[in-house]
Amino acid sequence: MRTTRIAGAIAGLAVAALALTACNSGSPADPGGDAGAGEEETGALWEVATDVALEGSPTFDNMTERGKVIIGVKNDQPGLGYEDAATGERSGFDIGIAQWIAASLGFGEDQIEYQTIPSANREQAIVNGDIDYYVGTYSITDKRKEQIDFAGPYFITGQGLLVAADNTDINGPDDLAGKIVCSVTGSTPLQRIRDEFSPGDTVEYDTYSQCVEQLKAGSVDAITTDEAILAGYVAQDPDALKIAGEPFSEERYGVGLAKGDTVLQQHINDLFTNGGDVWQALFDLNLAPAGIQGTQPAVD
Amino acid sequence: MGVITDYLPLWGETLLGTIVLFFGGGALALVLGTLVGAMRVSPVPIARGIGILYVNTIRNTPLTLVFFAFAFALPPLLGLRLTSGVSLTLAISALGIYTATYVAETIRSGINTVPVGQAEAARALGLTFGQVMTLVVLPQAFRSVIPPMMSVFIALLKNTTVAAGFSVVNLGSIRANMSEDGENQFIVLLWVMAIFVALVLLLSWAQRALENRWKVAR
Numbered sequence: 259m260r261t262t263r264i265a266g267a268i269a270g271l272a273v274a275a276l277a278l279t280a281c282n283s284g285s286p287a288d289p290g291g292d293a294g295a296g297e298e299e300t301g302a303l304w305e306v307a308t309d310v311a312l313e314g315s316p317t318f319d320n321m322t323e324r325g326k327v328i329i330g331v332k333n334d335q336p337g338l339g340y341e342d343a344a345t346g347e348r349s350g351f352d353i354g355i356a357q358w359i360a361a362s363l364g365f366g367e368d369q370i371e372y373q374t375i376p377s378a379n380r381e382q383a384i385v386n387g388d389i390d391y392y393v394g395t396y397s398i399t400d401k402r403k404e405q406i407d408f409a410g411p412y413f414i415t416g417q418g419l420l421v422a423a424d425n426t427d428i429n430g431p432d433d434l435a436g437k438i439v440c441s442v443t444g445s446t447p448l449q450r451i452r453d454e455f456s457p458g459d460t461v462e463y464d465t466y467s468q469c470v471e472q473l474k475a476g477s478v479d480a481i482t483t484d485e486a487i488l489a490g491y492v493a494q495d496p497d498a499l500k501i502a503g504e505p506f507s508e509e510r511y512g513v514g515l516a517k518g519d520t521v522l523q524q525h526i527n528d529l530f531t532n533g534g535d536v537w538q539a540l541f542d543l544n545l546a547p548a549g550i551q552g553t554q555p556a557v558d
Numbered sequence: 559m560g561v562i563t564d565y566l567p568l569w570g571e572t573l574l575g576t577i578v579l580f581f582g583g584g585a586l587a588l589v590l591g592t593l594v595g596a597m598r599v600s601p602v603p604i605a606r607g608i609g610i611l612y613v614n615t616i617r618n619t620p621l622t623l624v625f626f627a628f629a630f631a632l633p634p635l636l637g638l639r640l641t642s643g644v645s646l647t648l649a650i651s652a653l654g655i656y657t658a659t660y661v662a663e664t665i666r667s668g669i670n671t672v673p674v675g676q677a678e679a680a681r682a683l684g685l686t687f688g689q690v691m692t693l694v695v696l697p698q699a700f701r702s703v704i705p706p707m708m709s710v711f712i713a714l715l716k717n718t719t720v721a722a723g724f725s726v727v728n729l730g731s732i733r734a735n736m737s738e739d740g741e742n743q744f745i746v747l748l749w750v751m752a753i754f755v756a757l758v759l760l761l762s763w764a765q766r767a768l769e770n771r772w773k774v775a776r
Binding site for chain 2: 377378379381382399401402404405438440442443444445446449458459460461462463464468471472475476477478
């Protein structure tokens with residue numbers, strides 16, 4: 259906390275210094291100059307709403323009572339939901355979406371509390387009310403809808419394969435005979451690759467980072483999960499890794515919400531539908547550098 | 559009940575994984591542990607030194623770190639490809655090598671209960687150290703350490719769940735599979751707990767049976 263505050267102070271000083279020099283040089287006043295001081299980079303994409311009223315949304319009532327919003331996210335997916343271990347700073351497309359929703363509900367970035375929640379515990383965290391909503395590569399499935407509700411989808415991707423950059427024999431899921439494929443324990447991509455394609459063998463760990471480590475060591479041949487997640491690892495280390503072939507499934511990412519909170523669900527869906535170019539800006543900022551294409555999907 | 563009946567093959571597969579890890583790790587721990595326990599009381603200083611070093615380094619290392627070393631340091635070092643068989647072998651080795659330190663110390667405590675006169679008498683008959691150990695001391699030592707030894711094995715049984723994070727399917731990994739399907743994981747965990755309690759009850763029963771049979775009359 260302390261380091262972020264100091265970093266914030268330094269950033270504030272830097273902005274102030276810039277504003278001063280701008281005045282000195284006599285250049286035209288920056289329209290958002292004053293409001294911009296202290297705002298984060300993404301702050302320019304939207305404004306924090308004021309006087310928000312959501313009649314009949316228990317989640318929103320909890321947020322206002324608490325004075326802050328608690329969002330469940332991932333912390334180990336570069337480009338999507340990532341936490342820098344050294345600075346504690348969170349970044350990525352999902353984080354941007356989460357902040358955008360919070361702003362539309364009247365909560366600025368200083369009123370957001372992130373909670374890192376691994377895939378296996380997501381439904382439980384929402385059902386228990388530990389978090390207000392969850393944004394983190396959360397595929398919309400019928401089975402999950404039995405326990406929680408989804409807003410969105412806000413992103414569509416598909417299962418892909420990550421291989422070593424010098425690998426030429428794997429170009430799609432049909433080339434996996436005799437190869438060793440790594441993914442996260444019990445995950446849907448792992449189950450699908452086992453059931454529908456026949457890899458030589460599968461390896462499962464708690465996180466994709468551990469798979470990446472084994473891939474770089476040559477102990478496994480490929481890693482499989484959603485292409486958007488894989489792209490983040492390629493962006494981190496383009497010399498060693500590459501994506502092989504085209505996506506072979508459709509995953510629709512939604513925002514996980516408490517079951518029955520249709521008011522909040524409708525609010526977020528409206529935000530996605532009427533968001534203008536905010537979505538594209540977030541995509542260009544976070545995912546375009548990873549080398550994948552994307553267009554905003556229509557909500558359900 | 560649905561979480562059991564709807565996923566019967568998965569429960570079977572994971573239960574089998576746990577049992578294989580338990581028996582594999584247990585067999586390795588028993589053999590290695592007995593050897594190390596004997597080394598620690600041997601008259602040869604080098605053997606004693608190796609025994610002390612082994613017990614003190616491995617026993618003081620958290621099991622997760624031992625697993626990490628086996629799953630992430632060893633394969634690149636040996637150029638291993640991680641097939642299911644290799645992962646299982648690595649996991650059994652990690653469990654066995656870790657548990658062996660506890661077995662060794664338990665056996666050493668058992669050796670200390672054998673009256674010194676027994677070993678001296680055996681030596682007086684002209685038996686070698688190996689013969690004194692295998693024919694006279696260890697059989698008596700085992701008989702007196704059944705309850706603590708069984709505690710070591712109960713701990714081993716529960717420690718098998720650590721392997722779930724290292725690519726070996728067992729009861730510890732079922733939660734991840736089920737919650738991906740949207741099942742209530744609290745209920746899943748209650749079932750896993752019930753299965754472990756049942757398995758430990760089996761071990762406790764085996765302990766009582768062995769105790770009744772091998773009890774040292776004093």
